[in-house]
Amino acid sequence: METENAKYTPESVWQFLMELGEKMKISSEESRKETEELKRIIREQSAEGKETDKKIKELTKNVYGISMSNGMMAEEIIFNSLEKDMTFAGVKFDEIMPRVPIVDGFKTLTDLDAVMLNGDSIAIIEAKYKVEKKDVRELASKKINYFKQYFPEYSKYKILLGVGGMSFDDDAIEEAKDKGIGIIKVVGDKVEYHTEGIKEY
Numbered sequence: 001m002e003t004e005n006a007k008y009t010p011e012s013v014w015q016f017l018m019e020l021g022e023k024m025k026i027s028s029e030e031s032r033k034e035t036e037e038l039k040r041i042i043r044e045q046s047a048e049g050k051e052t053d054k055k056i057k058e059l060t061k062n063v064y065g066i067s068m069s070n071g072m073m074a075e076e077i078i079f080n081s082l083e084k085d086m087t088f089a090g091v092k093f094d095e096i097m098p099r100v101p102i103v104d105g106f107k108t109l110t111d112l113d114a115v116m117l118n119g120d121s122i123a124i125i126e127a128k129y130k131v132e133k134k135d136v137r138e139l140a141s142k143k144i145n146y147f148k149q150y151f152p153e154y155s156k157y158k159i160l161l162g163v164g165g166m167s168f169d170d171d172a173i174e175e176a177k178d179k180g181i182g183i184i185k186v187v188g189d190k191v192e193y194h195t196e197g198i199k200e201y
Helices: 010-085 133-150 170-178
Strands: 095-104 107-117 121-131 158-168 182-187 190-194
Touching: 010 095, 010 107, 010 121, 010 158, 010 182, 010 190, 095 133, 107 133, 121 133, 133 158, 133 170, 158 170, 170 182
Parallel strands: 121 158, 158 182
Antiparallel strands: 095 107, 107 121, 182 190
16 A cells, blocks of 8 residues: 655655745745835835925914914004003003013013003003903913012002903903903904903902
8 A cells, every 4th residue: 555655756845845935936026025015105105294294384384473473463553552542441651561571580481461550550461363261361360470479569559451452252351351351452453442340450
């Protein structure tokens, strides 16, 4: 009876190994091609990703730049109006200072967009292109507290707060009224003051 091993002759084993080697070579070549294709796709996507990231960064920079320009324009209009009249909430002031920094050591904690001063009163004005509720809250808490902490020489002064802008969120107006903060609206080429109900801080 023929054994299982008798089926395999040295020639048939050699043939089998040759065919296996050829298949492995083909498989290896296919694998190499697939790997190269995968690398190409990754490179393309990476390049596209970098280009997309670059465009997003440029767009963000442009939008931020426009926002900054609008904010500075609002500040300038409001500051010029206050400087021209030197009056806020019926109080006459002697001087006005733009962009007053509050500094702790080498760190600037915040900036006050405009500060008006006379012998017994101070007005602190926050100016934005668009005023949001958080801006009003920040002025009525953080900024006023910083001012009192870092300018103790004005502790006996009457302090009035105002917030101005070219547009206002509805809840920002409500928040300002609720906290007794004056509202300064830029309407076209005019500046409107709404200071009824303003309170001292």
